[in-house]
Amino acid sequence: MEIDPSEVEAYLTHLFGTDVQVLALEPIGDSGTAAVTKTDGRRRPLKMYGYGQPVLIHYQVAGQEHRAVLRTMAPSPFGHEYRADRAAGLLLSYDTFNNLPRHVHALDVGVLISGHRPLSLRHGGEFFLLTDYVEGELYARDMERLRDTGTLTDLDVRRARRLAEYLAQIHAVKSDDPALYRRRIRDLIGAGEGIMGLTDSYPPDFPLLPAGWLEQIEKACVSWRWRLNRKTHRLAQVHGDFHPFNVLFSEDVEFCLLDRSRGAWGEPGDDVSCMTMNYLFFSLQRSESLAPPFQELWDVFWNTYLEITGDQEMLSVVAPFFAWRGLVVASPMWYNIPDAVRMKVFRFIENVLREDVFDPTRVNEYIY
Structure with a gap:
């Protein structure tokens, strides 16, 4: 990484609203090459090996010398793997240091843009994301139609098959990063959007659950974490939130996806459980079991995926992902459903966590 003193000078001039002269840039805690020296005045880029090393800035305003430190954050296996992690850490520092x-x-807090030029973000509020607009109908509308009418069409079957084929395709792209796989499993259990975040969202003394039930589910999932931590070879390209409300079908089997979540790489069982849990969820609303027409979609999806990938090992890792997705669909915060449906989801969670290997043909045993 190179930092140009003239770019830092322009940035500080804009930040302070007055002329600033950069006298020197030098890495802190390293014998690296200083960018500018006071003695020769020559402007040489500061060369550093990656991010994370603080840079001491010597600068002058109206003849008065000052110093400041430019800090970046390096990727690490301690929750800083993603650029978003590092941005969050630095934004939190800016929001809390001065209090x-x-x-x-x-x-100030900012971002290094092209050419490693600093750009201030201190006057910003909430971040936003601008995306394309895509025409289509949510796959969830298909689920609702099937729940309400029970009429399965050939298109329904072909769409389920196409979605399974798509996951098989993206999951074939692998990554060799054991620490990142373990991070994804850790996030599954302990992150705010993961299992513990969901259990915390349930009302205290929720009347449908016996005291201590959520605690026991958490403990079971922690045990599963230690089983999955050894499966780092499974790290693959994923969507991360592959449910019917994030799939838009335009016509026939053509579709577009919304809201990829939690990073580019993860456990394939995350995506598969996310979609198939919804087949079970909508079927429970109709029949209080996995039954036609959703039984056909469940079978087509699982059979297609496993036939293409041959990934029988997924059946020995998918349980905590089903627990996570089950806690979502059974949550009183998100869905207004009959108590009988919630109870069957809770039993499904309990029973799949007890099994060493998930069996897609035994779903109706898991809900009783």
Whole structure:
């Protein structure tokens, strides 16, 4: 990484609203090459090996010399694998440093853009994302129609098959990053959007659950984490939130996806459980079991995926992902469904966590 003193100078001039002269840039805690020296005044880019090393900036305003530190964050296996992780850490630092007595003050927070030019973000509020607009109908509308009418069409079957084929295709792209796989499993259990975040979202003394039930589910999932931690060879390209409300069909079997979540790489069982849990969920609303027409979609999806991938090992890792997705669809925060449906989802969660290997043909045993 190279940082150009002239770019830092322009940035500081804009930040302080007055002319700034950069006198020197030098890495802190390293014998690396300084960018500018006070003695020769020559402007040489500061060369550093990657991110994470603080840079000491010597600068001058109206003849008065000052110093500041430019800090970046390096990728690490401690929750800093993604650029979003590192951005979150630095934004939190800016938001909190100046509120604590005797803490070093944060002057600004920003981003290094092309050419490693600093750009201030301190006046920003909430971040936003701008995307394309795509025409289509949510796959969830198909689920609702099947729930309400029970009439299965050839198109329904072909769409389920196409979605399974798509997952088989993207999951074939693998990544060799054991620490990242373990991170994804850790997030499954302990992240705010994961199992513990969901269990915390249930009302205290939820009347449908016996005392301690959610605690026991958490403990069971932690045990599963230690089984899955050894499966790092499974790290693959994923969507991360592959459910019917994130799939838009335009016509026939053509579709587009919305809201990829939680990173580019993960456990394939995440995507498969996410979609198939919804087949079970809508079937429970109609029949209080996995039954036609959703039984056909469930079978087509699982059979297609396993036939293409040959990934029988998924059946020995998918249980905690089903627990996670089950806690979502059974949550009183998200869905207004009969208590009988919630109870069958809760039993499904309990029973799949007890099994070493999930059997897609035994679903109706798991809900009783």
